[in-house]
Amino acid sequence: MAKHASIYPAPEELEAVQTLVSTVESALKKVSDWMDGLNEPSGKTAAANGAEDAATEEDTAAAETKPDATSLLCGVTRVSLVAKGLLIKGDMDLELVLMCREKPTKMLLVTISANLPLQIQTMTEDKYEVWSCVPEAAIRVCSTKNPRLTLKITLSSLAMRDDHAHAVNKPRSVCPLQARVTDLKSCVVILRVLRDICNRLPVWQPLKGWPLELICEKAIATCNRPLGPGEALRRVMECIASGILLPGGPGVHDPCEREPTDVLSALSAQQADAITHSAQHALRLLAFGQLYKVLNMDPLPASKPSPRVSEGSCHKRLREDVGSDDRDFIKRMKVLDWRMTDPNHPMNALMRLNQIHPGLQYRLLSQSGPVHAPVFTMSVEIQGTTYQATGNSKRTAKLQVALKVFTEDSEGIVSCFVHQYQSL
Structure with missing residues (x-):
């Protein structure tokens, strides 16, 4: 718990994250309304032509509401760390996915990135930098005051499901994880600690993200009793050290995919062997009471002095009238x-x-x-x-x-x- 307290973001950082994400979400809603307003005249013209052709008033009302039903922007979803509650100090990757009705284009990306700063200015006096990243099909919003945070907005669409778009799968992985770890004691704490290990040790970097989250959830959920943080970390290390990452192992099933998919398929044999060896070494340190070396922290001081020292201290002389x-x-x-x-x-x-x-x-x-x-x-x-x-x-x-x-x-x-x- 001492390690978790040292890597958990400060209240000021969490408040800044919430402010940035909420502001951008509201601004994107206004951008969507603005883009729908650009198509509104064409909808009214279609309604007028329908009236000239002796259409009923009900048909006219339906024609006027048609642009709302065909809005270009369907909605925005929090994904990754900000949605799963796994933010730690030094790793504040904030990400949103903006779902579009059609496949996003470069023109749509430029249009949104150009109008988004204007909508943000109408909501807050804080200054934000906004720029588009065409190769990533994303928009980045950066705060200009401390703490400096960067929010990535990725454009995606359900029409890209057949293209195996990574952004389409991100919202699907949020709800299953939240539903699984809600009743698991210490799971979120261990995930934050292991993410810190992945940031410090390059060997663990390939396991960072969705594979590590699934391994932690499955290792802790299969225990028949609640586990404390220390026991949960030991169980996860035992699971990885057993060789599930090595070629020929059982692998880890992805619950968000329709077809049977192993989330560890991207790991090479060399990477899997290096992670397994590191987990086995960490398990040896845990067995000898050297958890502080695994977590890269100073040893905790003794909770109380030795009883012999307390008994050898000087006491007052007893009263004679007792x-x-x-x-x-x-x-x-x-x-x-x-x-x-x-x-x-x-x-x-x-x-x-x-x-x-x-x-x-x-x-x-x-x-x-x-x-x-x-x-x-x-x-x-x-x-x-x-x-x-x-x-x-x-x-x-x-x-x-x-x-x-x-x-x-x-x-x-x-x-x-x-x-x-x-x-x-």
Whole structure:
């Protein structure tokens, strides 16, 4: 999660992306209306000729609405990273696909690129650079202020399906991925981390994009239980290291194609062998607890000091007026002090609180935060007083509640514990 937090775009970048994409989408809608208006006089002339030929009023109305039904631009769709939510720092490729009724031509591309800046100026005061790229059948829109973002608008048409146009298949790959990864915990997080690996290591570059997304989805979806980020990354590496990319392997079926298609068919034998070898090396590092080398990050610091160091620290002298029973209790509490804050210890604060007050009912008040960093709020009622705390999991939140009870109501807890201790 620390690696994911370092590569996840800042809120300012995400806001700039949303502003750019929304502005261009609205401007393209106005461009479509403007182009339909150019054909409107011809539609009205056809309607007038129909009236002179004794056509009915219903036929005239139908003739007037005919240009809308034959609009040159059918719609715009978000594709690639912006639609799948896989943006990371340093890799902000934004892309839209503009669907046309007929096969796009150079004249149509130039017309749209010439009118698009005018429509953008009517919507916002921000300055954008717009230029056309004829070899790619695309229009690029670039923001002039930081963060500088570039949006690619690719013209395509359903009439080009038989030509195996790449832009036609892009919108079809968005919905299946979103539907598959919605219920898969950590899948989107692992996809962002693996995309960062593909950007850093040239060996992984051929796997970047749709093949990597399908491999992650299939590897995580076939597990019979939810996986955390670390387990999910290990499972994906195990899948690739097993040799599915090598020639003669099972391959990966493309769910967006009508005919059986292997998304790994474009990989050469040398590329597949290099990726498999890299995944096997990463798996060895994971087995020896060196995940930070795979992710190219510094090792995380220790979560807490050693128990021996804590026990060897200096403590205050005991009060002379404390009874022998109370002294034994205080000694035990000092020994258990560091253990109570450890959620993995069998006698932490949560266990101690349940021992003093058996039958406590913990309630989940709310769950907030993004999918990769949830925040749970738990509460418990003790002797008419309600305590609540938050944590990144329900277990951690309950532990924080117990620690809060010991902190705020230490006298009541001590009296209850002393009473139980003396009754033994």
